[in-house]
Amino acid sequence: MKAPRQPKLIIPTLNAEANCVSVFTDAAWRAADGATGCGWIFKDSTRHSTQHGSKCFDNTAYALTGEALAIRLALSHALSLGYTRVCVFSDCQVLVRAICSKSSPVELYGLVCDIELLSSLFDYCTLSFISRSLNSEADLLVKSALCNAALTT
Numbered sequence: 001m002k003a004p005r006q007p008k009l010i011i012p013t014l015n016a017e018a019n020c021v022s023v024f025t026d027a028a029w030r031a032a033d034g035a036t037g038c039g040w041i042f043k044d045s046t047r048h049s050t051q052h053g054s055k056c057f058d059n060t061a062y063a064l065t066g067e068a069l070a071i072r073l074a075l076s077h078a079l080s081l082g083y084t085r086v087c088v089f090s091d092c093q094v095l096v097r098a099i100c101s102k103s104s105p106v107e108l109y110g111l112v113c114d115i116e117l118l119s120s121l122f123d124y125c126t127l128s129f130i131s132r133s134l135n136s137e138a139d140l141l142v143k144s145a146l147c148n149a150a151l152t153t
Helices: 063-080 093-101 106-120 132-152
Strands: 021-030 035-043 049-057 085-090 124-129
Touching: 021 063, 021 132, 035 063, 035 132, 049 063, 049 132, 063 085, 063 093, 063 106, 085 132, 093 106, 093 124, 106 124
Parallel strands: 021 085, 085 124
Antiparallel strands: 021 035, 035 049
């Protein structure tokens, strides 16, 4: 059996590599009830949105969990679309550092393992921190998803 490749998780700049799909992820957490909205936006090399998705979860214990869920969902969606080269961007510096340093908080261990496994399935995959101001589209997407979830419950 072939050993899995190590994930290529680095902290580069906002510039994506050539032939990479840029994946912008974000999450919004409501402390009152633990609801979390997760979202992701895929952009091509010209920065035009090509796909997006969102999902809400109930009873999430930490905001950081939502951010990890968003990355995991985005990677899974990218694989299902057949993307082989992705540059993932998150405005959660704590999570990006935890994943890249391989020293995640105990409560995120399973999610981080999932992210590492999913990232190893791509030919090329990076994970980068970006400022919140550069992630406004994903932020709007998750806040909308969280509001819509509140309206349907």
